[in-house]
Amino acid sequence: MVTMADVARLAGVSAATVSHVINGTRAVRPATAQRVLAAVERTGYTPNTLARGLARARTQSIGLALSGVRNPFFMELVGTIEAQVGRAGLVLLLGDTGEDPQQELRLVQAFVQRRVDGLLLAPTAGAGDRVLRYLAAQSLPVVLLDRFASTALDVVGTENEEATAGLVEHLAALGHRRIGLVAGFPGLSTTVERIRGYRVGMLRSGLGEDAKLVAHSGWRAATRGATRALLDLPEPPTALISGANHITIDVLHVLAERGLRIPDDVALVAFDDFDWADLLVPRLTAVAQQTALIGARAVELLLARIEDPTLPPRQERIPTTFVHRDSCGCRAR
Amino acid sequence: MVTMADVARLAGVSAATVSHVINGTRAVRPATAQRVLAAVERTGYTPNTLARGLARARTQSIGLALSGVRNPFFMELVGTIEAQVGRAGLVLLLGDTGEDPQQELRLVQAFVQRRVDGLLLAPTAGAGDRVLRYLAAQSLPVVLLDRFASTALDVVGTENEEATAGLVEHLAALGHRRIGLVAGFPGLSTTVERIRGYRVGMLRSGLGEDAKLVAHSGWRAATRGATRALLDLPEPPTALISGANHITIDVLHVLAERGLRIPDDVALVAFDDFDWADLLVPRLTAVAQQTALIGARAVELLLARIEDPTLPPRQERIPTTFVHRDSCGCRAR
């Protein structure tokens, strides 16, 4: 591996000069610069970012920790974030928390050890304590993704409550009285907020609260079990709301396995939209998160905070859009 | 930020000793070790991986470069690879090539500068030259993903040709004579192999070659256009094969927009399966790639090569599985 010293020798200058022409960090006589550049070219020199990072205490990299296997929504987010980060000339370190606080902590520590300049994190449900405290101690620029787990940090996420309430009201307006919710991973702020939104919607629609109508899911098997339990109620719901991306797929599977027709036997609306949602029969009515916006905004906030760590914490709610299709039973449009 | 020297001072030992107890790299008197560990604990010391990497010429990180936005299949791959890499105690740097050779080169260079220990790359179509040559010059452990773009490097990918031929034969056995193919991104080895497989299948089935029956797609708009063109042929195909993941979604959209019924108006089979493929009506018949296996194997090969860079190049073809459902027109099972 060719080093800066090699280039310096070949160009007949000092390492300092090489460094400066490479970084454009001080004026260099054009002729000298030319020789350096030529030497770089000839040797195929590539700066060693480790050494640079060590000297500068800046690595031009940021960490992203979330739970992707669990959630297609996050995989989309990874895409938009990677693009954004790349455009800023930074490199992305990616890790999967698996929704496990232990793993999450390990991951975040690994990132810290790598001296990332900033961190994007979708905190796990149990995270409240450990990771957030650890992060605070590191005074590392952080923005939380999707989940409002702290008011002391920047957070970018979706407006969950009103969106879910809207879903309920839509169903209620169609005459549904028993509306079930298959809620997301327990303990996440998104889950909590969507459940709250569901309640608000029920109340506003003059429908009582019936705790039995909200099913608490977990990992895949649990989600299907919870859905079946809902359908097995003495008085089963006539309409279902799926609380998230991956849940929708499970709900659809269960409905199919029971031979229930949508929307006639049971209407369905979902939180989170898909590429292929209008390929289903009936086409899926859903609330869509603005993934690209969320990702872009999160990166912006992080870069700003890296620039100026003293900024007051900002919490941003990105609005959803309602995609009115047919599974709600409207024969829409 | 607390440094190793701080810990050493607090524990009343030399930095060398601290280093050795942390890395378990030489025997240390238990009592001493205890003091060091205690000091680490008290100070909340976190090793600086940059410095370590600089000294060891090893970063415990690997780079992954592919085109995710373009391809859900790759996003799945990212998931399995991340898990595998994490399990090995390494960190993953992720970058998106956008199927653009320029961007790909920049990305790979960024990874090299970061001194990743190894690289996983799904080379772009135009990559043959630049990147691969650059990589060769770096003598960096590399394994290519999905695309057989070099015989000098390790490659892990799917068995494309026979799988596609099988799809054709399946359709032909059902009586189809005009079978169309919506091929993938031009120039990729996967695309080339699947087209070849298509031809083989046609020949074996006693169907001639008709170049007009294979549509060459590109980015999204192009894919839909190509599909429409196929359907607008004077003698349109009675069956369609989708050449990849994302193409299937576009094909389905076009079919829907034309009001064509599957499989009656046109049968459809696809390369690549989905989570939700059996939620469609009719359920989609497809050839599934073993994503998890591909990812796992790629990481294994890379780790092995990092251990021993002199290994001869290995090229592995992971077999596909045929998921027989209804869109082919069999009313299967």
Place this chain on the structure above:
DNA sequence: CTGTTAGCGCTTTCAG
């Protein structure tokens, strides 16, 4: 079993 001493490759004062 432990400490000293060189680096690893780059950046950045401080002089000139």
Place this chain on the structure above:
DNA sequence: CTGAAAGCGCTAACAG
């Protein structure tokens, strides 16, 4: 406009 030199924080001989 340019060079010398002192680190950045850690590892790894080399001595004891």
